[in-house]
Amino acid sequence: MRILIADDHDMLRDMIVSYLKIEGGIEVETAANFPDACKKIESEPRYDLILLDFKMPGMRGLETLEKAQKLSGGDQRVGLISGEASRDIAEKALAMGAAGFVPKTLAAKSLVSAIKFMAMGEQYAPIAFMTGNDGELSHPLAKTLSPREIDVLRGVYEGKSNKEIARDLDLTEPTIKLHMKTLFRKLDVKNRTQAALLAKEEEIFSGA
Numbered sequence: 141m142r143i144l145i146a147d148d149h150d151m152l153r154d155m156i157v158s159y160l161k162i163e164g165g166i167e168v169e170t171a172a173n174f175p176d177a178c179k180k181i182e183s184e185p186r187y188d189l190i191l192l193d194f195k196m197p198g199m200r201g202l203e204t205l206e207k208a209q210k211l212s213g214g215d216q217r218v219g220l221i222s223g224e225a226s227r228d229i230a231e232k233a234l235a236m237g238a239a240g241f242v243p244k245t246l247a248a249k250s251l252v253s254a255i256k257f258m259a260m261g262e263q264y265a266p267i268a269f270m271t272g273n274d275g276e277l278s279h280p281l282a283k284t285l286s287p288r289e290i291d292v293l294r295g296v297y298e299g300k301s302n303k304e305i306a307r308d309l310d311l312t313e314p315t316i317k318l319h320m321k322t323l324f325r326k327l328d329v330k331n332r333t334q335a336a337l338l339a340k341e342e343e344i345f346s347g348a
């Protein structure tokens with residue numbers, strides 16, 4: 141089984157690769173942006189699954205999903221992974237024939253299972269996400285945060301740097317730092333590591 145993971149967040153990409161290699165029998169290639177992913181799709185042997193980060197450099201929404209599908213000649217399955225895309229985007233991607241849609245908030249083992257499921261020819265989308273309230277969080281702790289603070293916390297939860305969060309949210313790094321201070325105070329934590337652990341332990345983003 142050959143899989144291409146294209147994601148610009150090193151920590152998440154390396155984590156997925158590590159878990160897939162533990163499974164055995166899986167050859168994994170990686171790319172950090174869409175142009176590099178395209179080069180691999182065109183020049184490397186056939187992949188059983190090409191998984192694209194919806195927000196990485198070079199991606200322009202569903203337009204680039206369609207381009208990747210055409211590059212593969214319709215012979216390679218292409219799926220999306222994202223920490224921000226809405227249920228509407230997921231539904232449109234699936235309607236376009238995407239192999240699936242994987243939220244980055246999935247637990248590591250579930251994420252790996254989803255990737256293998258798609259690589260074996262099935263279409264995947266988590267029921268909780270597809271039937272949820274477009275990412276609205278019901279967790280009591282999340283309700284104490286503003287929508288922007290939730291966006292920042294999600295970035296921290298996904299292991300992103302301030303620069304990456306600023307880029308994703310189209311804000312400046314100083315603005316992200318200000319949101320971070322308020323976020324830490326509301327969550328009663330001292331740093332981003334504690335904030336990420338709290339979000340994981342409390343399952344704030346579970347199913348969102």
